[in-house]
Amino acid sequence: MSCRATCFPGPSHPPISRAGTPLTRPWVWSRPPVLCYEGRMSKPDLFDSVPGEVAALMREFDWSRSTLGDPSAWPQSLRALVSFMLHLKFPMFITWGEGLAFLYNDAYAEVLGAKHPAALGQPFQQIWAEIWHDVEPLARRALSGEAVYRENLPLLMRRKGFDEQTWFTFSYSPVYDETGVVRGVGCTCIETTRTVLAERHQEEENERLRMLFKQAPGIMAVLRGPEHVFEHTNEAYLDLVGERDLIGKPVRIAIPDAAGQGFFELLDRVYTTGEPVVGRAAPLRVRRGSDGSLELRYVDFIYQPFRNPAGLVDGIFVEGSDVTEAVVALQELRKTEDWLQDGLAAGRMVAWEWSLAADEIRYSSNASEVLGYSTTRVDENWQYMVPEDAPRLRAAIDEALRTRGSYRDLGRRISPATGRVMWIEQRGRVITDAQGEPVAVRGINVDVTERISAENELKEASRRKDVFLAMLAHEIRNPLAPISTAAQLLRLAGSDTRRVAQAGDIISRQVRHLTELVDDLLDVSRVTRGQVELEMALVDIKSTVHAAIEQSRPLIETRHHVLSTRMEADHAWVKGDRTRLVQVVVNLLNNAAKYTPQGGQLDLSVHVHSGEVKICVSDNGSGIEPELLPHVFDLFTQGERTPDRSQGGLGIGLALVKSMVGLHGGRVEAFSDGPGKGATFEVVLPLAQADPADRPATGPSAGPDTRPARILVVDDNVDAGESLSALLEAEGHQVLVLADAAGALARADEYRPDVFILDIGLPDMSGFDLARALRARPVHARATMVALTGYGQPHDRVLSRAAGFDHHLVKPADLERLNYILTHRAYG
Numbered sequence: 001m002s003c004r005a006t007c008f009p010g011p012s013h014p015p016i017s018r019a020g021t022p023l024t025r026p027w028v029w030s031r032p033p034v035l036c037y038e039g040r041m042s043k044p045d046l047f048d049s050v051p052g053e054v055a056a057l058m059r060e061f062d063w064s065r066s067t068l069g070d071p072s073a074w075p076q077s078l079r080a081l082v083s084f085m086l087h088l089k090f091p092m093f094i095t096w097g098e099g100l101a102f103l104y105n106d107a108y109a110e111v112l113g114a115k116h117p118a119a120l121g122q123p124f125q126q127i128w129a130e131i132w133h134d135v136e137p138l139a140r141r142a143l144s145g146e147a148v149y150r151e152n153l154p155l156l157m158r159r160k161g162f163d164e165q166t167w168f169t170f171s172y173s174p175v176y177d178e179t180g181v182v183r184g185v186g187c188t189c190i191e192t193t194r195t196v197l198a199e200r201h202q203e204e205e206n207e208r209l210r211m212l213f214k215q216a217p218g219i220m221a222v223l224r225g226p227e228h229v230f231e232h233t234n235e236a237y238l239d240l241v242g243e244r245d246l247i248g249k250p251v252r253i254a255i256p257d258a259a260g261q262g263f264f265e266l267l268d269r270v271y272t273t274g275e276p277v278v279g280r281a282a283p284l285r286v287r288r289g290s291d292g293s294l295e296l297r298y299v300d301f302i303y304q305p306f307r308n309p310a311g312l313v314d315g316i317f318v319e320g321s322d323v324t325e326a327v328v329a330l331q332e333l334r335k336t337e338d339w340l341q342d343g344l345a346a347g348r349m350v351a352w353e354w355s356l357a358a359d360e361i362r363y364s365s366n367a368s369e370v371l372g373y374s375t376t377r378v379d380e381n382w383q384y385m386v387p388e389d390a391p392r393l394r395a396a397i398d399e400a401l402r403t404r405g406s407y408r409d410l411g412r413r414i415s416p417a418t419g420r421v422m423w424i425e426q427r428g429r430v431i432t433d434a435q436g437e438p439v440a441v442r443g444i445n446v447d448v449t450e451r452i453s454a455e456n457e458l459k460e461a462s463r464r465k466d467v468f469l470a471m472l473a474h475e476i477r478n479p480l481a482p483i484s485t486a487a488q489l490l491r492l493a494g495s496d497t498r499r500v501a502q503a504g505d506i507i508s509r510q511v512r513h514l515t516e517l518v519d520d521l522l523d524v525s526r527v528t529r530g531q532v533e534l535e536m537a538l539v540d541i542k543s544t545v546h547a548a549i550e551q552s553r554p555l556i557e558t559r560h561h562v563l564s565t566r567m568e569a570d571h572a573w574v575k576g577d578r579t580r581l582v583q584v585v586v587n588l589l590n591n592a593a594k595y596t597p598q599g600g601q602l603d604l605s606v607h608v609h610s611g612e613v614k615i616c617v618s619d620n621g622s623g624i625e626p627e628l629l630p631h632v633f634d635l636f637t638q639g640e641r642t643p644d645r646s647q648g649g650l651g652i653g654l655a656l657v658k659s660m661v662g663l664h665g666g667r668v669e670a671f672s673d674g675p676g677k678g679a680t681f682e683v684v685l686p687l688a689q690a691d692p693a694d695r696p697a698t699g700p701s702a703g704p705d706t707r708p709a710r711i712l713v714v715d716d717n718v719d720a721g722e723s724l725s726a727l728l729e730a731e732g733h734q735v736l737v738l739a740d741a742a743g744a745l746a747r748a749d750e751y752r753p754d755v756f757i758l759d760i761g762l763p764d765m766s767g768f769d770l771a772r773a774l775r776a777r778p779v780h781a782r783a784t785m786v787a788l789t790g791y792g793q794p795h796d797r798v799l800s801r802a803a804g805f806d807h808h809l810v811k812p813a814d815l816e817r818l819n820y821i822l823t824h825r826a827y828g
Contacts, residue, residue, distance in 0.1 A: 066121035096184035100124035113159030142172035242288035348447035372415025386412035479510035484812035485723035534577035548585030568607035596621030624672035633658040710734020712753040741765035760789035768803035
């Protein structure tokens, strides 16, 4: 192909600053230098090598619809510039010819939005009609040969179907043909909408912050440099220090009256260390008025250092509040409250006021000490009440508000500090305004816990006394029953020496039991009156424990318990009364045996540590209720006494244990994880210094005896069962005696008795349940059932009747009454 030099104007270099470096903004075309291409492009090469969406669109475009005509006829300068534009990644467009036909590249297509691709080849004015009044003057200047540059020009465009405020930075440059005539306009541009909006938002935010700083209610100032030069202050700061010229002055010069009060030194320290300083109600003497006198103010403040980009402290931000009025008011309030607090503290009283409008409560300063809380929130105050007491107090307050009167209430509160339940006597009076409407309630809370506790202790002591008397009657009836029976047996025995001896043994054992009961009662009396006399000597704990085991063995074996012992010291000696110490261990072993179901495990251990000997008695029995545990050593205190636990005693054994251990200079504690989880009792005694040569002796043990008969007697008291059996046999009846319900259920069907005589307090099942179980068997449906028990209250008889008993006899049973029942059953 033939070639000749073809020249056309091209884009100029970016503008150069005075410093000789390119400016960082879109290019501005002035009269451009001439770019020359050798050769002439043929039509098949037009836009073929140019990538991009717009180039492809140009290749397919019907140019006959445009004033530009066929691209093959375009001036070489236009074709070259279009090729340059299509390769450019920066948004650019070219307008050419009389109609200023519009050509653009891919980057500018994004600027057009929905106007693309319809804008290709169309007149400039038609495409951007909505902004033509803004850009036409600029385009005319470019067409006249003048390059034009605009930065962040606001344009209201409609390129997405709605009016949109935009900003653009761009340059309009004249575009020349080969003859040097301006034929169009070339534009490179960048949309700066986001940048402009961000800058405006930042400016608005800065202005808002300036206004907030100026109008903030707290004092604020910005100090720069080591001399703490004022850079900014707000109105509150000037109000604090008085109207004076501060900006640009070091703090020591600007506020000389603050010298010697420690503030300047704190600023120096903050600037030097970079650590902030906080002040509370700091006194400041400053000249605020025109008379030049010093005025005392109180300020809360923070000196907060701030750093430059290098991380060095550059200044200090001062922020705080003038709290003078609050401090003065507080001082006055404290003066008026001091006299009141002494009286309130002495009487465990808390004064309060409930503001109905604010729904807040204000307490006297001792509220936390007395109540454990001092919250002002009404709803939180209700949370500290025992729920059962709250409705009554609410009703009292509502009634007082309705009548504009006063109220009084006694209720319980729970201290959040200690969890302790307190009794609080609350008195309140409604305060009204001039119109008679309630505005507040004022009153006083009095901690009457000690008073209520004393009253409850008196009530509990009275209750325990009543329970004790009932238990005493029960415990006395139990041995009286076999004694009475044995006495009647003696009358019937005649010359039968065996029966006489048997009756004598029964009476002796039961009298011994009664004697022990009386001795315990006398011990209690002596302990409570402080008249116990101890025969002190050196006592071997090992032999003492063995003696106690021998005394308790009959009860342990009767209930089929397994007792394990562990002695970690061969001989440990204490100073004490051996008889009383044996009594202590016996009481603990008997207590464990009684409150452990049959076949239980008892453990007794002795070990020495740190000059003390510890005796531990543990069981896997019924355990101790948490609420009872702190009172197990109180006089007449027992766990729940059910019919199946007939050997509960009088509730004085553990009280005697505690008293006797205390008289020996020791201590005793009880432990239990709760009902059904057993219990442990620990006795700790101080060791003695010398070893005696004596050894304690041990006692004998005894075992139960049962005999089969015609009438079935079930009683866990062996003497009671045997004596009744002997009496009935003497009357000619056949008797089978069993000690528990399980044996009765196992043998009753085989024996087929006519009469059942059942004790209510059986170890494995109550007599009520046993009667029901027997009645449920058809073979015993018509048998006579007699309840023989120490429980004789009216409700006990009701329970007997409900369980299926025909008769209810109280121990000791009347022989004539019993014979009548048997005779009636046998012949009726």
